[in-house]
Structure formats: C-alpha cells, structure tokens
Amino acid sequence: MNSLNEDIGSVNHKIIFFFMPEAIVFNKPDRYDDVDEITLKSISPCFYWCSAHEFPDFEAEYKYLFQYQIYSLEGAKIVPGEVIQKWRKNKNQIREDIMLFIDQWNEHKRILTAPESNKEKTNESFYNKIYNFNGFAQFVAKSIIGLQNLYIKQASIINFDILQKEYWKMIAMNKNEFYDTISDLKTKNKRNSKKSISKKSISKKPAVKKKKKHTK
Numbered sequence: 001m002n003s004l005n006e007d008i009g010s011v012n013h014k015i016i017f018f019f020m021p022e023a024i025v026f027n028k029p030d031r032y033d034d035v036d037e038i039t040l041k042s043i044s045p046c047f048y049w050c051s052a053h054e055f056p057d058f059e060a061e062y063k064y065l066f067q068y069q070i071y072s073l074e075g076a077k078i079v080p081g082e083v084i085q086k087w088r089k090n091k092n093q094i095r096e097d098i099m100l101f102i103d104q105w106n107e108h109k110r111i112l113t114a115p116e117s118n119k120e121k122t123n124e125s126f127y128n129k130i131y132n133f134n135g136f137a138q139f140v141a142k143s144i145i146g147l148q149n150l151y152i153k154q155a156s157i158i159n160f161d162i163l164q165k166e167y168w169k170m171i172a173m174n175k176n177e178f179y180d181t182i183s184d185l186k187t188k189n190k191r192n193s194k195k196s197i198s199k200k201s202i203s204k205k206p207a208v209k210k211k212k213k214h215t216k
Contacts, residue, residue: 012132016052016064016094020143022109024073024154036171043163045073045155047147049140050101052094062087066097071144075161076152 024045029038050068067085071078088094155161 012055012057013065013136014054014056015136016054016091017098017112018049018051018139018143019110019112020049020147021047021105022111024151025108026106028104028106039167043160043167045151045160047071047073047151049143050098051136051140052098053136054091062089064088064091064094066094068101073151073155073160074164076156078148078152 024047026045027041029041033041048068048070052067053065055063055065065085065087067083069083070081072081073079086097088097
C-alpha cells in the first residue's frame with residue numbers, strides 16, 4: 001500500500017496555476033437565498049486554495065486536473081472541507097471550472113504563493129521545481145500554515161464568532177416563537193372544536209307529537 005501511495009505521489013505533473021485569497025472571503029449570495037441565508041453567508045468567513053495541473057505523461061484522455069479545498073473559520077479554529085477534484089480533457093474546460101469557482105465568491109484579491117526559499121525567483125520557477133504530487137502537497141501545507149494566522153486575525157478583529165452565536169440564538173428564538181404560535185393555534189382550534197361538539201350534544205331535538213287514537 002505504501003509503495004502505491006509513493007507511486008501516486010511521484011507522478012510527474014505541471015502546475016498550471018495555484019492561488020489563495022489575500023484575505024478571508026465570503027460566499028456570494030444566490031438570487032434564490034432568503035434573508036437568513038444571505039445573513040449567514042455574510043458572517044461566515046472562509047479561505048481556500050485552488051489549483052490546476054497537467055499530466056503530460058498520462059496515457060489517458062483526461063490529462064488535466066482542476067481541484068480546490070475550502071476552509072471555514074470557527075473562532076480560532078480552522079475546519080477543512082473536502083478536496084474537490086475534476087479531471088478534464090483540455091485547458092478550456094479548466095478555464096470554465098476556474099471561472100465558475102471564482103464566481104461563487106464575493107470580489108477579493110488573490111495571491112500566488114510560493115515556498116519560502118529563493119524568494120527572488122518567479123512563481124513559474126518555483127512551480128517547475130515541484131516535480132511530483134508529494135512535493136505539491138507539502139507546498140500547499142506550507143502555504144496554508146503561512147497564511148492561516150493572518151486569516152484568523154482578520155476574523156477575530158470583526159469577531160465573527162460572536163456574530164454567528166447571536167445569529168443562531170436569534171434563529172432559535174424565532175423558531176420557538178413560531179412553534180409556540182403553532183401550538184397555541186392548535187390548542188385554540190381544539191378548544192373550539194370541543195365547544196362545538198358539546199353544544200351539538202346538549203341541544204334538544206323538537207318533541208314529536210303523538211297522534212291520538214280515535215275511540216269508536
């Protein structure tokens with residue numbers, strides 16, 4: 001199993017691009033979102049990394065990989081999401097993927113990150129030094145470690161943790177009020193129903209007059 005992982009990790013590839021946000025980011029509200037969903041998106045900071053790769057040595061139809069991972073911030077805690085990967089036939093499809101990915105966020109600046117050593121060189125030369133996926137994984141990890149404190153600091157300044165707690169508290173109270181209203185309506189309807197039934201049972205039917213028998 002280890003040898004298999006090593007084989008996968010040592011696959012040669014070319015990094016087409018890699019970027020991360022310069023600051024914490026937020027999901028863009030969808031036109032179908034209600035007020036609560038829009039509010040929640042506005043107080044839920046995230047960051048991510050996003051990359052595309054070419055595998056020239058692959059003897060397969062799909063030689064291009066687009067991938068990303070989104071991290072949410074809960075106070076000083078960073079919660080990583082799933083790594084999403086999409087294999088494509090050509091660069092045009094990768095271009096569409098990145099446009100769709102960028103479109104889901106509010107406008108923000110993006111940065112190309114690179115390993116700490118040899119800072120004078122361009123990002124292009126850095127990328128060429130990463131020959132395999134193990135190297136790329138280390139590169140991503142260093143990039144996240146280098147920026148995570150900045151993201152946490154930005155989130156703590158506005159104190160999104162408190163805002164989120166207040167939001168969920170408000171939602172809980174509103175739901176309780178809603179359920180209380182429903183419960184009151186049900187109780188009221190039940191009472192009215194009982195009153196209606198009792199009135200019907202008490203009401204007397206008009207007496208039927210008996211016909212007198214004629215005596216001869």
